[in-house]
Amino acid sequence: MPRTGSGISRSGAGTTVVLDRDGTLLDFYEMFHRFVLDLHEQQSATPPPREEILGFAYWSAITSGKLRIGSVRVLDRVDEVARRYMPHGKLYPGVVEMLTALSGAGVRLALVSSWVGTEPTVSLLERYEVRDCFGPVLTRDDLVARGEGASDADTKVELARRALDEVGHEPGHRLYVIGDTSSDIALGRRLGAVVVGVRTGNGGTMAAQGTPDGPDVLLSSAAELDTLVLGSQ
Known part of the structure; x- marks a missing residue:
């Protein structure tokens, strides 16, 4: 199996x-929940139940700009979740072991987010002692000024291509893109990668594996990624 510690074979060389x-x-659910609760407290408003706050409809109301808490349009403050509340975030179970196994096998890893929060993300990875598993860690914070208004999809493509350049990825190398949303699937398609979906996060609504709108492979969580990647070498 892939998780063999310091004696692992570097069978992932040539893979990104x-x-x-x-x-x-x-x-990120606890981060987001705490942000919403704090915003209600600041505005002397009563928050809805936790299950409503963490529902997709609530998030959609934020991203559409429609949700207001008191005098605050939540969309104008939502970047605080990534920039201020990251200490309340946690990696999913098994992710640390997965990252360690892939990195130990010589797989090149890059983290790319179309949201903000590069420095807090690096701090989170350092807290879990997995920062060294990655090459570039890039978020919207790392876009050049001309790209500040770019869509999430375009942001992710630009950052991913930059990350591939930084790790020395070449056309003949095997490439995987893993995520929980349709934008991650679109990114993988544009990069010509093996597209891997997960059921965590927003992945519960992801289209079925092998369908036109779905990933090539659908996993229960990212913790299974090392088995997939190293098992296919």
Whole structure:
């Protein structure tokens, strides 16, 4: 099996994996919940139940700009989740072991997020002692100024291509892209990668494996990625 510690074979040489952050590696629900509760407290408002806050409809109301808490349009403050609340985030179970196994096998790893929060993300990875498993860790914070208004999809493509350049990925190398949303699937298709979906985060609504809108492979969580990648070498 892949998880063999310091004696692992470097069978992953020639392979690159681009990983999404939120909902794929990072369980951000507690971060987001605390942000919403704090915003209600600041506005002297009563928050809805936790299950409503963590529902897809609530998030959609934020991203559409429709949700207001008191005098605050939540979309104007939502970047605080990644920039201020990352200490409350946690990696999903098994992710640390997966990252260690892939890195130990010589697989090149890059983390790419279309949201903000590069420095807090690096701090989170350092807390879990897996920062050294990655090459580039890039978020929207790392876009050049001209790209500040770019869509999530375009942001992710630009950052992913930059990450591939930085790790020395070449056309003949095997490439995987893993994430929990349709934008991750679109990224993988644009890069010509093996597209891996996960059921964590927003992945519960992901189209079925092998369908036109779905991933090539669908996993229960990113913790299974090392078995997939190293088992296919």
